[in-house]
Amino acid sequence: MKFEHILYAKRDATASITLNRPDKLNAFNVPMLEELLAAVTDAASDAGVRAVLLTGAGRGFCAGADLESRRVPEGGQKPDLGKNLLKWYNPVVKTIRTMEKPVVVAVNGVCAGAGAGIATAGDIVLAARSASFIQAFCKIGLVPDAGNTWHLPRLIGVARARGLALLGDKLPAEQAEQWGLIWKCVDDAKLMEEATAILRQFASAPTRALAYSKALYNASFSNDLATQMDLEAQFQRRCGDTADFWEGVKAFLEKRKPDFKGR
Numbered sequence: 375m376k377f378e379h380i381l382y383a384k385r386d387a388t389a390s391i392t393l394n395r396p397d398k399l400n401a402f403n404v405p406m407l408e409e410l411l412a413a414v415t416d417a418a419s420d421a422g423v424r425a426v427l428l429t430g431a432g433r434g435f436c437a438g439a440d441l442e443s444r445r446v447p448e449g450g451q452k453p454d455l456g457k458n459l460l461k462w463y464n465p466v467v468k469t470i471r472t473m474e475k476p477v478v479v480a481v482n483g484v485c486a487g488a489g490a491g492i493a494t495a496g497d498i499v500l501a502a503r504s505a506s507f508i509q510a511f512c513k514i515g516l517v518p519d520a521g522n523t524w525h526l527p528r529l530i531g532v533a534r535a536r537g538l539a540l541l542g543d544k545l546p547a548e549q550a551e552q553w554g555l556i557w558k559c560v561d562d563a564k565l566m567e568e569a570t571a572i573l574r575q576f577a578s579a580p581t582r583a584l585a586y587s588k589a590l591y592n593a594s595f596s597n598d599l600a601t602q603m604d605l606e607a608q609f610q611r612r613c614g615d616t617a618d619f620w621e622g623v624k625a626f627l628e629k630r631k632p633d634f635k636g637r
C-alpha cells in the first residue's frame with residue numbers, strides 16, 4: 375500500500391508509524407485510517423518486527439476524527455457514525471492490543487477523542503510534557519469511543535474516566551502520568567530519544583514472553599484470581615518452550631548479556 379497520510383518504516387526489528395497530517399493535528403480521515411490499519415496489521419504479522427512505535431508529526435499527536443469530513447450539508451443525509459468505528463477504529467485498537475509484540479506510543483502533543491483511545495491502547499505510553507489528553511467527545515455531542523470507555527476506567531479508575539468524559543477537560547501530560555493514564559511524562563526534547571531507547575530494548579527482548587505478558591494483562595480484569603493464575607501457568611509453560619528462556623537462563627549462569635532472538 376502507498377502511504378500518504380502516515381509514515382511507515384521498518385528497520386532493525388522495529389516498525390515506526392507516524393501519523394502525518396500535521397496541519398490538521400493528525401485528525402483521522404478515512405484514507406489515514408485505512409493506512410493506519412494496514413500499517414498496524416503489517417507490523418503485527420511481520421515476524422521480523424519485534425517492537426512498534428506510534429507517534430505523530432508536528433505539534434499534535436492526533437485530534438481525533440476529522441470533523442471537516444463530517445460537515446453535513448443542509449438537509450443532507452445523517453451519517454452513520456458507528457460505521458467508521460466498526461470498520462477502522464475498532465480494528466486498529468484491537469490490533470494494537472492483541473499484536474504479539476509491544477507497542478510504544480510517543481504522544482508528542484495534543485491527543486483528543488479517538489486519538490486518545492488509540493494512544494492509550496499502547497503498551498508503553500510516553501508523553502511530552504507539553505502534551506495533553508482530551509475526551510473531546512462531549513463537546514460535540516458524542517460518547518467516548520475507540521476503546522476510551524474500556525481503557526480509561528481500567529487505567530485511572532471510573533471517577534476520573536467519567537469526569538474526563540463528561541466535562542471534556544484537558545488533562546496535562548504530567549497529571550496523566552500522576553493518574554496512571556500513561557507510563558511516563560518526559561521533557562519535549564527527550565521524547566523521541568526515550569521512546570527510541572525503549573523500542574530498541576524491546577527489539578532485543580524475549581518477544582514471546584513479552585507477548586504472553588501482554589495477553590495476561592489483557593485478560594486480567596475479566597478473570598477471577600484462580601482463572602488468571604491458571605492462565606499464568608499456561609503461558610509460563612509456553613515460555614518454557616521458547617529458545618529465549620533457555621538463552622536467558624544460560625546467559626545468567628554464564629554471567630553475560632542474553633542474546634534473545636524473539637523465538
Ligand code: LHQ
Nearest residue numbers: 397398399401437438439440441442455484486487488510
Ligand atoms: C481539526 C481537528 C479535527 C479536523 C483540529 N478535525 N480539523 C467521531 C465521529 C465519527 C466516528 C468516529 O469517532 C469519532 C471520534 C472522535 O474522535 S470525536 C472527537 C473529534 N475531535 C475533536 O472534537 C477535537 C477537535 N479539536 C479541538 O478541540 C482542538 O483542535 C484541539 C483541542 C485538539 C487543539 O486545539 P488547538 O491547539 O487550539 O489547535 P486548533 O484548534 O487551532 O487546530 C489546529 C488546526 O487543526 C485547525 O485547522 P486550521 O486550518 O484552522 O489551522 C483545526 O481546524 C484543525 N483541527 N482538530 N478533529
